[in-house]
Amino acid sequence: xPTFESIQRPERWAVPFSREMTDADVDRLLTIExxxxxxxxxxxxxxxxxxxxxxxxxxxxxxxxxxVVRQGDWGNSAFLVVTGNVHVELGSAANLPNEILGxxxxxxxxxxxIIAQLWANSADPxxxxxxxxxxxxxxxxxxxxxxxxxxxxxxxxVLSKYQTAKLEAGQFFGESAALGRTPRSAxxxxxxxxxxxxxxxxxxxxxxxxxxxxxxxxDAVFRDRALKWFLMNTPIFQHLDAEEINVLVTxxxxxxxxxxxxxxxxxxxxxxxxxxxxQHEPLIAEEGNHTNGVIIVRSGLARLSxxxxxxxxxxxxxxxxxxxxxxxxxxxxxxxTPKPLANSLRAIGIANVVTIPTHLIEKLLLEKSxxxxxxxxxxxxxxxxxxxxxxxxxxxxxxxxxxxxxxxxVNGTATMLIDMDRCxxxxxxxxxxxxxxxxxxxxxxxxxxxNNIMVAHACMHCEDPVCMIExxxxxxxxxxxxxxxxxxxxxxxxxxxxANNCPYNAIRMVEIRHRDGDFxxxxxxxxxxxxxxxxxxxxxxxxxxxxxxxxxxxxxxxMDMRDVQQLTDWYTR
Amino acid sequence: xxTFAARRIRNLGIVAVAAILLIWFSGVMTTALRDxxxxxxxGLFAMICFLAAYSLRxxxxxxxxxxxxxxxxxxxxxxxxxxxxxxxxxxxxxxxxLVELLLATLYGFVFxxxxxxxxxxxxxxxxxxxxxxxxxxxxxxxxxxxxxxxxESIVFEGxxxxxxxxxxQFYADRLRHFFSQNRNFWQHLVHSNRSRFALxxxxxxxxxxxxxxxxxxxxxxxxxxxxxxxxxxxxSLQATLKYWLFLHxxxxxxxxxxxxxxxxxxxxxxxxxx
Ligand code: HEM
Numbered sequence: 061x062p063t064f065e066s067i068q069r070p071e072r073w074a075v076p077f078s079r080e081m082t083d084a085d086v087d088r089l090l091t092i093e094x095x096x097x098x099x100x101x102x103x104x105x106x107x108x109x110x111x112x113x114x115x116x117x118x119x120x121x122x123x124x125x126x127x128v129v130r131q132g133d134w135g136n137s138a139f140l141v142v143t144g145n146v147h148v149e150l151g152s153a154a155n156l157p158n159e160i161l162g163x164x165x166x167x168x169x170x171x172x173x174i175i176a177q178l179w180a181n182s183a184d185p186x187x188x189x190x191x192x193x194x195x196x197x198x199x200x201x202x203x204x205x206x207x208x209x210x211x212x213x214x215x216x217x218v219l220s221k222y223q224t225a226k227l228e229a230g231q232f233f234g235e236s237a238a239l240g241r242t243p244r245s246a247x248x249x250x251x252x253x254x255x256x257x258x259x260x261x262x263x264x265x266x267x268x269x270x271x272x273x274x275x276x277x278x279d280a281v282f283r284d285r286a287l288k289w290f291l292m293n294t295p296i297f298q299h300l301d302a303e304e305i306n307v308l309v310t311x312x313x314x315x316x317x318x319x320x321x322x323x324x325x326x327x328x329x330x331x332x333x334x335x336x337x338x339q340h341e342p343l344i345a346e347e348g349n350h351t352n353g354v355i356i357v358r359s360g361l362a363r364l365s366x367x368x369x370x371x372x373x374x375x376x377x378x379x380x381x382x383x384x385x386x387x388x389x390x391x392x393x394x395x396x397t398p399k400p401l402a403n404s405l406r407a408i409g410i411a412n413v414v415t416i417p418t419h420l421i422e423k424l425l426l427e428k429s430x431x432x433x434x435x436x437x438x439x440x441x442x443x444x445x446x447x448x449x450x451x452x453x454x455x456x457x458x459x460x461x462x463x464x465x466x467x468x469x470v471n472g473t474a475t476m477l478i479d480m481d482r483c484x485x486x487x488x489x490x491x492x493x494x495x496x497x498x499x500x501x502x503x504x505x506x507x508x509x510x511n512n513i514m515v516a517h518a519c520m521h522c523e524d525p526v527c528m529i530e531x532x533x534x535x536x537x538x539x540x541x542x543x544x545x546x547x548x549x550x551x552x553x554x555x556x557x558x559a560n561n562c563p564y565n566a567i568r569m570v571e572i573r574h575r576d577g578d579f580x581x582x583x584x585x586x587x588x589x590x591x592x593x594x595x596x597x598x599x600x601x602x603x604x605x606x607x608x609x610x611x612x613x614x615x616x617x618x619m620d621m622r623d624v625q626q627l628t629d630w631y632t633r
Numbered sequence: 634x635x636t637f638a639a640r641r642i643r644n645l646g647i648v649a650v651a652a653i654l655l656i657w658f659s660g661v662m663t664t665a666l667r668d669x670x671x672x673x674x675x676g677l678f679a680m681i682c683f684l685a686a687y688s689l690r691x692x693x694x695x696x697x698x699x700x701x702x703x704x705x706x707x708x709x710x711x712x713x714x715x716x717x718x719x720x721x722x723x724x725x726x727x728x729x730x731l732v733e734l735l736l737a738t739l740y741g742f743v744f745x746x747x748x749x750x751x752x753x754x755x756x757x758x759x760x761x762x763x764x765x766x767x768x769x770x771x772x773x774x775x776x777x778x779x780x781x782x783x784x785e786s787i788v789f790e791g792x793x794x795x796x797x798x799x800x801x802q803f804y805a806d807r808l809r810h811f812f813s814q815n816r817n818f819w820q821h822l823v824h825s826n827r828s829r830f831a832l833x834x835x836x837x838x839x840x841x842x843x844x845x846x847x848x849x850x851x852x853x854x855x856x857x858x859x860x861x862x863x864x865x866x867x868x869s870l871q872a873t874l875k876y877w878l879f880l881h882x883x884x885x886x887x888x889x890x891x892x893x894x895x896x897x898x899x900x901x902x903x904x905x906x907x
Contacts, residue, residue, distance in 0.1 A: 174695050174696060175695075175696070177695050178693070480758070480761070480762045480767065481758060481759045481762060482755075482758055482759075483758055484754045484757070484758050484874045485758075485761070485769075485770060485871050485874060485875075486874070486875070488691060488694070488701065491694065492694030492695075495694055495695055496694065496695045505769070506767065506769060509762075509767055512762045514767070601695055602697050603695065603696065603697035603698075606694045606695060608700070609694070609699075609700040609701060610691075610694045610701050611700075611701060611702055612691075612701045612702055612704070612705040613702060613705070613754065613758070614637075614702040615758075629635060632636070633635060633636050633637055
């Protein structure tokens with residue numbers, strides 16, 4: 061009897077990126093660059109080059125004008141041009157207007173429209189004006205289901221009017237956003253019929269590990285564009301000159317900890333409740349060890365914890381832009397002996413971190429700082445070191461911090477917190493929400509309660525908006541001005557991907573109706589049309605979030621969890 | 634410090650200072666034989682209009698009229714200050730005209746209901762978090778019905794299984810009434826556990842006369858009784874938090890109507906030199 065050698069398949073390949081990738085496709089890819097010159101012997105064990113191409117990539121065809129990614133979109137994949145070409149919008153003179161990208165610019169209502177809500181709100185739920193879906197000639201949509209694409213209707217005009225760069229066969233794009241889990245930095249569209257290879261993040265990472273040229277290329281592009289921009293915008297480095305920034309850029313170390321797709325495992329873990337041994341969270345730096353640099357979170361979230369009896373007590377969390385290990389470096393530098401880390405740092409879900417080596421911190425920051433300000437926080441506001449953001453939550457009850465972190469509510473930039481000790485259950489918040497949303501309240505005044513604080517089921521406008529990943533038309537997007545996550549009702553195709561991806565169940569799919577109360581149906585199957593709905597933070601109103609301003613008792617707040625100081629002040633009122 | 638306690642002390646301080654200044658000033662004016670009734674009357678009317686306008690603010694949440702919590706803070710402290718202006722206006726005596734007496738009584742009720750309501754808002758909200766699960770008020774009847782159905786099914790199952798009517802009898806005598814409606818409204822409001830305790834004690838005592846399967850049924854019923862009592866607690870507190878405004882607000886409208894009447898009368902019959 062023949063024996064078959066069985067190998068364990070990597071788990072992520074249980075669900076390939078696309079079921080349509082054939083062996084013939086893979087054979088073809090292996091003949092083109094960069095894959096033709098990749099050394100297959102570098103791939104050992106379960107992760108083979110063939111396997112990556114078969115399971116972590118998909119071939120996608122675009123027609124002229126099709127938009128591949130939009131600036132500000134969230135995506136987990138990079139692209140390689142196989143045939144044809146695409147254009148990257150450079151945005152140096154002017155950006156492509158939101159309208160033609162299928163985004164609704166947040167338009168504030170006029171005072172009259174605001175007042176008209178008194179009488180013009182609909183009696184039936186989820187009423188829409190069908191004409192609005194037909195009328196906008198600027199938005200072109202084609203394809204169906206999850207293959208729906210927004211396209212530019214007049215590519216040649218766009219090309220002549222806006223500055224773009226052409227990318228041709230063999231060139232990559234989108235890798236920085238995919239690897240760094242940051243928004244796409246530019247809009248890309250196809251000029252001609254184009255075939256792209258879309259590579260999901262995990263595949264790209266494995267390819268980079270085994271192919272030096274690719275690693276070098278992506279590393280160089282990443283450092284030059286994304287990392288430089290990030291460091292220049294990190295407050296503690298803002299006073300450095302271009303040359304010093306360049307030194308940081310070359311010496312910085314960049315790492316990803318955790319899982320890109322953390323939502324699935326999070327939903328499983330959430331059922332098990334709080335687990336203080338924190339074994340499930342990847343360690344970035346460990347308490348008691350000596351630090352070799354300052355760690356800055358570039359994207360994602362991280363937990364600060366300290367050993368406590370037989371577990372770990374959470375004492376804070378870090379959001380993008382916040383730093384870890386600075387106190388120890390300062391103490392070590394002042395005392396001339398290195399200090400071990402006082403806390404551990406772990407990735408919550410996923411965290412991309414940048415490490416700046418200690419010697420650079422000493423040379424570029426500490427040596428130039430006033431020693432008196434270094435010994436204690438709270439020096440002048442102009443001193444970037446003294447005024448760095450507070451990250452420890454020691455004044456907040458630790459159970460509550462544990463709860464916020466464990467359930468990842470710290471992901472929110474507008475998490476709805478309700479102090480149940482003050483809430484009289486009057487529902488003024490719900491009524492205010494309804495009257496500002498055509499009588500459809502966009503949140504539920506219930507949710508888990510810890511330490512008498514309820515985290516209500518309302519969109520938190522996450523720092524790491526997993527709902528935005530995979531939206532086929534980019535209908536759910538972050539408003540580039542206000543930062544809130546909003547849905548363009550016009551381009552939403554009702555596919556539910558965002559609602560299924562949201563770890564907090566904050567998106568609701570609804571069937572929409574005509575003014576007379578009848579469901580709006582599609583002209584082919586006559587099934588009711590479904591749209592995704594959620595809190596939009598009242599972005600079209602002039603008074604800010606109506607729920608918060610309607611609360612008579614200072615019970616409800618939309619909390620930006622990145623601001624630990626605000627959270628502490630609110631909690632200890 | 635931005636604590637509620639600090640805010641309360643500051644605002645009460647401001648109201649106290651304003652009250653002293655007003656009393657002093659009206660004293661000076663009276664000694665100078667000047668008429669303070671007109672000024673204090675109009676002042677009081679303006680203050681009451683402002684207090685009543687809070688209702689409008691609540692109905693127009695989409696207008697940028699400022700946060701409701703700001704309004705409420707002003708409402709409370711201006712509301713408290715009206716007592717002093719009211720006192721000055723009536724010369725700290727019970728008025729004798731019919732309309733005036735009615736007006737003063739209405740004002741008194743509105744004022745007292747406001748103070749009581751504020752006390753309830755602050756104290757009951759806090760107490761709601763101490764017992765029972767957080768429930769939406771509108772859903773309480775549904776949960777109660779569910780509990781009632783559960784209890785009935787326990788009892789009926791028991792009837793078949795144990796071939797005895799002991800538990801069913803107890804249910805008919807003592808529990809059916811309890812589960813059929815929200816009960817012990819006032820007791821819950823004053824935080825009394827008397828009825829709950831008595832019923833549970835009674836169930837325990839009754840257990841002495843039951844066999845094992847019946848006792849097990851009783852244990853399951855005890856859990857239901859506790860859940861229902863917690864639900865009653867939530868109902869009683871949440872209903873009070875909602876319904877005290879049904880006194881405060883209609884009385885406010887009545888107060889405004891009578892105040893207008895009073896205004897009409899005093900201006901119509903005002904004599905003196907024009
Ligand atoms: C004396 C004249 C007063 C008038 C005319 C008045 C009128 C009103 C009105 C019209 C509302 C709005 C209710 C709604 O529409 O839902 C209200 C609410 C309220 N008033 Fe007064 N009020 C007065 C005095 C007071 C005083 C002295 C206090 C407390 C010290 C007070 C405490 C409150 C509170 C706590 C609310 C409810 C806030 C909420 O939970 O929604 N009021 N009042």
